[in-house]
Amino acid sequence: MAEPRPRVWVAQPLFDDIVARLHAHFDVVQVPAVVEHDAAAVADALREADGALVTLNERVGEAEIAGAPRLRAVANLGVGYNNLDVAALHARGIVATNTPDVLTETTADFGFALMMAAARRVTEAERHLRAGRWQGWNFKGLLGADLHGSTLGILGMGRIGQGIARRAAGFDMRVLYHNRSRLPADVERACNARYVDFDALFAQADHLVLVLPYSAASHHIVDAAALARMQPTATLTNIARGGIVDEAALADALAHGRLASAALDVFEGEPAVDPRLLALDNVVLTPHIASGSLATRRAMVALAVDNLIAALGAGPDAGRPPTPIAPAGRDAKRPGTA
Ligand code: 8YV
Secondary structure: OOOOEEEEEEOOOOOOHHHHHHHHHEEEEEEEOOOOOOOOHHHHHHOOEEEEOOOOOOOOOOHHHOOOOOOOEEEEOOOOOOOOOOHHHHHOOOOOEOOOOOHHHHHHHHHHHHHHHEEEEHHHHHHHOOOOOOOOOOOOOOOOOOOOEEEEEEEEEOOOHHHHHHHHHHOOOEEEEEEEOOOOHHHHHHHHHHOOOHHHHHOOOOOEEEOOOOOOOHHEEHHHHHHHHHOHHHHHHEOOOOOHHHHHHHHHHHOOOOOOOOOOOOOOOOOOOOOHHOOOOOOEEOOOOOOOHHOOOHHHHHHHHHHHHHHHHOOOOOOOOEEEOOOOOOOOHHHHHO
């Protein structure tokens, strides 16, 4: 009797023409509509699966894989993989992969867009106009802060942080960064960026962008004390992960004029957003779309599909997925973005 084909679970609707490549090798169980999967739903879906293609909507850890004896590969859509317990997967010999590189430039574009929106009060001004409050041209109305000639601070200088630094050259910005390890001199030169310590970054940045990975070590690293170091005229942009910022402390700083404005694409309790943030006018809020250009989202799916096919021992790269996640400590990368 012929061996049954491996079975893979595709946890969200993606691009059918790309996902179709899985059908050549596997029996595919495709979730037809966008859904928030809880732990029980993920565990149930993985029970019979040999592989899975998941997004940040699906947490895959010890509990979810406990009843999945056949599972051999989990391909994550995203460079950040804090939705995976990689140690638990590796302990079971399950290959985990992510999608770095293909989203770097798109995400850096969006970081810049959010920073500009916060500095120049773009969404606040639009709300003002749409609400019919624009009753006459006001020379001193809705004044913002300049980007050109200002100091950009980047916390987390991985691929996306470096992409933002490169863009800053076009705006004649002075670029400061802080990272868990200092970059080689040639990379610093290419980014025209100067390494400073954490406190100096917060004190000196006119516009601070967060692009660091999320992990236990970076949880609430931007807390009340860090925010208090910032200039009251400064802006804060977060395109990394919500849990990096203490949202209550941020709302407090924004409400009391200790920070001019913020722009957030990520939230600690996504898709819920802290009502204190929703009530503020000086914060730009977007629903985790930094990598969301059509071309990039397609490229992410293509890479994840390549990873899954290879990790399950099929296709031209059988056994060699293009972008595996290394065991902790074996490479420089960590769970969040970058
Ligand atoms: C994705 C992201 O949209 O890459 C990341 O880390 O946060 C985003 O690009 C997300 O991971 C989708 O699953």
